Amino acid sequence: MPSGLFDLWRRLAAITVTLLIAAAWAPAAAHAGPAAARHDVITWGASADRMGDAVPDHSYRLIVHTSVGGDGLRIRLSNAFGDQPVTFDSAYAGLQREGAELVPGSNRHLTFGGARSVTVPAGDTTYSDPLPGRLPAATTLVVSLHTAQAAGTATGHSMAMQTSYAANGDHASEEGADNWTEQIGSWFYLDSVTVRTAAQTGAVVTLGDSITDGWQSTTDLDRRWPDYLSRRLQSAHDPSVKGVANEGISGNKVLADGAGQSALNRLERDVLSHPGVRTVFLFEGVNDIKAHTGVTAQDMIDGYRTISERAHAAGKCVVGATIAPFKGWSEWDPAAESVRLQVNEFIRDSGEFDAVTDFDRTLRSPYDHERILPFFDGGDHLHPNDKGMQAMADSVNVGDLSAC
Structure with a gap:
């Protein structure tokens, strides 16, 4: 490379780095109005x-x-x-x-x-x-x-x-x-990481298991379904929900401790204690069902109701998501499928939640509703791949995240 061109390239590179730093750590702008007009939000x-x-x-x-x-x-x-x-x-x-x-x-x-x-x-x-x-x-x-x-x-x-x-x-x-x-x-x-932003801007916390945690999505590319949802929210015109916190734990259950504390036991620390949370997005339950520990549909319903009641008492919206199909996974059987269908009927029709996202209908095969569509299957018949993760995020009505 000629020396003149090299010097130009080096100056441009230095300018680019300077701009990156300036953009990321720019001084906060002055904000008119009372301090209450801004608050902390989990990012x-x-x-x-x-x-x-x-x-x-x-x-x-x-x-x-x-x-x-x-x-x-x-x-x-x-x-x-x-x-x-x-x-x-x-x-x-x-x-x-x-x-x-x-x-x-x-x-x-x-x-x-x-x-x-x-x-x-x-x-x-x-x-x-x-x-x-x-x-x-x-x-x-x-x-x-x-x-x-x-x-x-x-x-x-x-x-x-x-x-x-x-x-x-x-x-x-x-x-x-x-x-x-x-x-x-x-x-x-x-x-957690938090930032201070406009008071009308809040966050959604996704409370879930390994599907929410991102298993079978591509490592280092932020292709978990909450990541895709975050990209949608950042480009949305509605400023009310922009923050996304992924509180999934692989193997987690609603009712019993094991892979992490149960959703019931970690709700306060992992969700309600964070600043600026407007909505709790509850997508969990398949691990309770497939474990064959005697958990009934009514047990699951009681757990969902408790989470919803506690979140509502804290002033949060609650979105419930149906449990996705998992036929082909080693622990699937007709008894577990029966519980899943009963639980999903409750999630869709009970009115317990401020809104419902139907991940079951998003992911299932039109030819066999008990299975994930092969195009979305990460390979184990339980966890979606990148395309499935994106389809899940795309099926969320972003308006539902500020439904109350």
């Missing part, structure tokens, strides 16, 4: 669970994709399942360039009550201080943490469907990738 979330042994003097570089944009970014660190305190002495938020490498100049340190270090007691959570500047919608955010002291049980989210990174020692402040050689498929300690 990303992942359900917390037990994650094996906690590791001291370890760094985590966690890649997450946000939904709604805003200023005053905050992260929430969770030690919900820890049996000992965890001390974080280094926490940063930056922008992904590629892999573990950050956009130069984008990595900014986070504080907690004005301090760089924070100790989260066992069973507790803590928020960072608001970070000045505005974060645009749909940003690939990188949160880097260092555990100065950690022991006992770690807290995190196991099946992220996203490559993140880990390293021994404290490398949270580094923007390069040299020390981040360990790839991980889980998120540790981070369970």
Whole structure:
């Protein structure tokens, strides 16, 4: 390349990087009117669970994709399942360039009550201080943490469907990738990101199992059905619901603990405790049914009613989604199918929910209503592929997300 052209290319590259940083961390605009005209809204979330042994003097570089944009970014660190305190002495938020490498100049340190270090007691959570500047919608955010002291049980989210990174020692402040050689498929300690935005803008939280968590969608491409829904919401003219938090856990059940606490037991922490939540989107139940533990349709209905009542009491809308077909999965049998049909009839016709999304009708084969349409089948006859995930998101009436 001629030297003149190379110099031009280098200047353009530098300008591009500068613009990226400026756009992502732009100073928040002045807002007229009272402070009540703005509030915090969750822009990303992942359900917390037990994650094996906690590791001291370890760094985590966690890649997450946000939904709604805003200023005053905050992260929430969770030690919900820890049996000992965890001390974080280094926490940063930056922008992904590629892999573990950050956009130069984008990595900014986070504080907690004005301090760089924070100790989260066992069973507790803590928020960072608001970070000045505005974060645009749909940003690939990188949160880097260092555990100065950690022991006992770690807290995190196991099946992220996203490559993140880990390293021994404290490398949270580094923007390069040299020390981040360990790839991980889980998120540790981070369970939400929030921003401050207009008071009329809220969020939907999707409460579900592995289908919501994204199993069988393509890793690192944000093709879970809540991701597709988020893209629809960011481009929608209605400003009322823009935030999306995915609170799915693979294997999760409505009624019984196991793969994570049950939906009933985690509703407060994983849904209602988050700021700016307008709507609870309930899509869960297939794991209760296929487990053959004697759970009846009435048991499921009672669980749904309890979740709906608690969410309504907290002032939230509730959207119920029908359970998708799963014939061909090893645990399917006519008895489980009978319970699924009864539960779906309740979801559609009971009036318990403010709105209903019929994922059953979206995903089922027109030739066999007990099976997923092969075009949408991820291969195991239970989990949709990318096309199925998109079809699910496209079937949601976005107006229903602010139906009350």
